[in-house]
Amino acid sequence: MRREVPLVLTAMVGITMIIAHFIPPFNILKDLFEDWFFIIAAFAIYLGISNLILVNGDKIYKKQKGWPFGLVVILGFLVMTVIGLFFSGGTSFQDPGTPFYYLYMNVYYPLSATMFALLAFFVASASYRAFRARNVEATMLLLAAFILMVGRVPIGYWFSDWLGDALGKLADWIMDFPQTAGQRAIMIGIALGVVSSALRVILGLERTYTSGE
Amino acid sequence: MVGAEDVTNPVAESTKGIQTPPAPPTNVTAKDIPNDKGGAVTISWGKSADDGSGAKNVTKYEILRSTKRDEGYEVIGNTVAGATSFSDNAAENKVLYFYKIKVLSPTGTAESLPSASTFAKRQWFNLSRLSLFILSLVIGFAILYFIERAKSEKGLFIRRIAGLEAVDDAVGRATEMGRKIIFVPGIMDMDSMQTIAAVTILGRVAKLAAEYEAKLEVPVCTSLVMVTCREVVKEAYLNAGRPDVYNDKMVYYVTNDQFAYAAALDGLFLRERPAAVFLQGQFYAESLILAETANSVGAIQIAGTAMPTQLPFFVAACDYTLIGEELFAASAYLSKDPKLLGSLKGQDVGKFIFLLVILIGAVFLTLNSVLGLNLPNLGRLF
Numbered sequence: 001m002r003r004e005v006p007l008v009l010t011a012m013v014g015i016t017m018i019i020a021h022f023i024p025p026f027n028i029l030k031d032l033f034e035d036w037f038f039i040i041a042a043f044a045i046y047l048g049i050s051n052l053i054l055v056n057g058d059k060i061y062k063k064q065k066g067w068p069f070g071l072v073v074i075l076g077f078l079v080m081t082v083i084g085l086f087f088s089g090g091t092s093f094q095d096p097g098t099p100f101y102y103l104y105m106n107v108y109y110p111l112s113a114t115m116f117a118l119l120a121f122f123v124a125s126a127s128y129r130a131f132r133a134r135n136v137e138a139t140m141l142l143l144a145a146f147i148l149m150v151g152r153v154p155i156g157y158w159f160s161d162w163l164g165d166a167l168g169k170l171a172d173w174i175m176d177f178p179q180t181a182g183q184r185a186i187m188i189g190i191a192l193g194v195v196s197s198a199l200r201v202i203l204g205l206e207r208t209y210t211s212g213e
Numbered sequence: 214m215v216g217a218e219d220v221t222n223p224v225a226e227s228t229k230g231i232q233t234p235p236a237p238p239t240n241v242t243a244k245d246i247p248n249d250k251g252g253a254v255t256i257s258w259g260k261s262a263d264d265g266s267g268a269k270n271v272t273k274y275e276i277l278r279s280t281k282r283d284e285g286y287e288v289i290g291n292t293v294a295g296a297t298s299f300s301d302n303a304a305e306n307k308v309l310y311f312y313k314i315k316v317l318s319p320t321g322t323a324e325s326l327p328s329a330s331t332f333a334k335r336q337w338f339n340l341s342r343l344s345l346f347i348l349s350l351v352i353g354f355a356i357l358y359f360i361e362r363a364k365s366e367k368g369l370f371i372r373r374i375a376g377l378e379a380v381d382d383a384v385g386r387a388t389e390m391g392r393k394i395i396f397v398p399g400i401m402d403m404d405s406m407q408t409i410a411a412v413t414i415l416g417r418v419a420k421l422a423a424e425y426e427a428k429l430e431v432p433v434c435t436s437l438v439m440v441t442c443r444e445v446v447k448e449a450y451l452n453a454g455r456p457d458v459y460n461d462k463m464v465y466y467v468t469n470d471q472f473a474y475a476a477a478l479d480g481l482f483l484r485e486r487p488a489a490v491f492l493q494g495q496f497y498a499e500s501l502i503l504a505e506t507a508n509s510v511g512a513i514q515i516a517g518t519a520m521p522t523q524l525p526f527f528v529a530a531c532d533y534t535l536i537g538e539e540l541f542a543a544s545a546y547l548s549k550d551p552k553l554l555g556s557l558k559g560q561d562v563g564k565f566i567f568l569l570v571i572l573i574g575a576v577f578l579t580l581n582s583v584l585g586l587n588l589p590n591l592g593r594l595f
Contacts, residue, residue, distance in 0.1 A: 069480060
């Protein structure tokens, strides 16, 4: 029963979602199932929070490797929760002027932006490795990348202006034809993979997610 | 129907006496939203001549509705200045409605003339998805047919997928080095097929880790994924005959936030210096941050995603990458179950259909262009 019930529920919900995609009146059920998912996910957040506190609390208590990071996690969680719940000044906690908003804009937001900004450096280091001309494919990648990068910046236009912006046009051609064709081939494969996987899940052939073999 | 000349609408009124009201919206039309479950009407209008600038600049539009043309109008919603349409999602099916748009500005308000009557109705089939429906049926039946056929067919061929072949090596490497294996199942919830595919691969990795007694750690981004991964890992250790090695703390929740998750994992990679990192599932901008950090600590990396925008990053930064459909083929590949392999063969039929349609479509368009023919554009079918 522990495995059969989830499989039956999955099949029922999966088939309903497919039908609802083509038969609009079934959207009522689709919306209902989606609401249920969000309700379950909302309740499940408490599992996550309790796990976060248990794992990091245990790490701090046992002074395990990296325990100060666990302390930062728990303090950060408590500060944001307490301020969001009890120091919102009688207004919605996300409103400008509230302590929560202040922390969000002055702590959380810059930290997130910092992580995102790291991408600039990582793109450079990954590109350096990927563009090394070790074989024919990597050399082609290097050439295409060079044309694209130079063709998309003003200096590229300046270099190839006397050729009628040949680099820019070549860069556009690479993006419009080989790149689009390759990307679409991957996307068709992905779409078919999703259809096939979904059918396997609905039919109960794929059951690892229910901890079945 | 209200024309552009109706800006001097007789129903325009000023709320401040001597001030001039703004010009009312024009051409108000209301139509049932097609191919839906009913209960919805879309209202469109031409912007007020005062929308955009000036002393009478419009602040917002209010949408009014009535079942009678000349009276009983009630406000059912509003939109910001500049908007030219609104969806009334609270209409009753088969009830005739008239709509008016009221424009508000600092100098007063003005109402448009009413729209022609319209009513919402339910459609029993979404005709805009007919071609998709037929294609889904064909591909779905092909997959089911090959699944059924595979039950009696032995030795179905599946091409080698380097990323999945490398799973054993990665786990073995971690065992030999005495370092951890870190499995990251993407940043999305269990409603993503990519997360489900990632969990399938986790089952295999966990089983190998249990057999080799390698240390496995699964930091996750959502609570439901945590619960699912925990069950899968526990079952894998049980199947490997090592339930004693399993510990609930192997799978733990970090945060739902994308960059906080990336920061936590980066720290984990740098502190623990894992021997193997699996990045499987749905990733966004954090993909390269994770892959490059894991690369910097010398971990062998096996990535897999169906996000076309993130694939180049994984290909550049990781040792092996499961590209798109390979991620979904993982369960069939790893289990070698004939029924699952049969579903892959069904997928190939789908690919053949797409290839055929693309080829015929390209030939038709070329003939249209070169010979001036009028052959159908197959691209419009989908």
